[in-house]
Amino acid sequence: MLGADAAAITVQASGLLPQHLAVTSPLARRAEEIQWVAGEGPSLTAFETGEPALMLCMDRDGPAWPFFADSARGIGVSGVFVFPLRTAAATFDTLTLYGARRNDRREEPPAAAQTFGDMATAVLLADMDSEIVGHVRAIADADDINITIAILSAVHGIGTHETGLWLRAAADEAGRPLAAFAREIMARHGHKPGGIR
Incomplete structure (x- = not known):
């Protein structure tokens, strides 16, 4: 799956629990929840900035989000690749891919992830009256x-x-x-x- 072990598409909204539109595994759901509880993490940062947020290696890139990194390592996350799903005006969602392989030290995110994120945005916005x-x-x-x-x-x-x-x-x-x-x-x-x- 896009070179990742788990994925989540999550609606981020300040002050509310995150709303998961799609989650492929308990690992992805738990990692997303850790970010909300911690108030920090790559998914939250990508939503706030509208820019991708990457943790290619948890040990190397963890200091940006220390509590999240420590907790995510504890549940088996080895890397995180987050892509904001956005229109020209606003970010409304995030696509987060999780790696869960030990000693997986990537130098770049999965190649098709950004393209998949763009496709997901188009699908979600195709029908503005959709559920x-x-x-x-x-x-x-x-x-x-x-x-x-x-x-x-x-x-x-x-x-x-x-x-x-x-x-x-x-x-x-x-x-x-x-x-x-x-x-x-x-x-x-x-x-x-x-x-x-």
């Missing part, structure tokens, strides 16, 4: 709503539950979808909404 894209949008909406609730709660000194109730009522009164209303409030407070539109 996958709808899932991505739902995650982005939830993230923006939660951030707005946190902002309003901090600004007005009230609990998040009460703030959430107010936000929903205010969106209903304005006749606006909740996520769109939340993004307007975020923009007024100088925060940039996330996700794809």
Whole structure:
């Protein structure tokens, strides 16, 4: 499989659990979860920067993400190759390939990985009304709503539950979808909404 032992396509969203659209093995799922728990790792970096993030050799390239590297080695990961799945405007997903062979010291990532990543992006975006894209949008909406609730709660000194109730009522009164209303409030407070539109 692309010269790797395991793979994952994961929707990354700040503050939420990662959403796995495809995972080939428990190793890939566990390695993705370690990154989320650690708050560091090549998948998170690739999502944030929009650039590939490579750990050709865990021992040599580990210092960039020390907690992830130590934990991933512990479950048998020998190398990680992450490619952001992106449009011209935004990264919405990551393709992560995992090596699990001892003493596998690569000098470059699997040759077809970037091409496969480009193909996966095209397939995922081919139908903008697809279940996958709808899932991505739902995650982005939830993230923006939660951030707005946190902002309003901090600004007005009230609990998040009460703030959430107010936000929903205010969106209903304005006749606006909740996520769109939340993004307007975020923009007024100088925060940039996330996700794809």
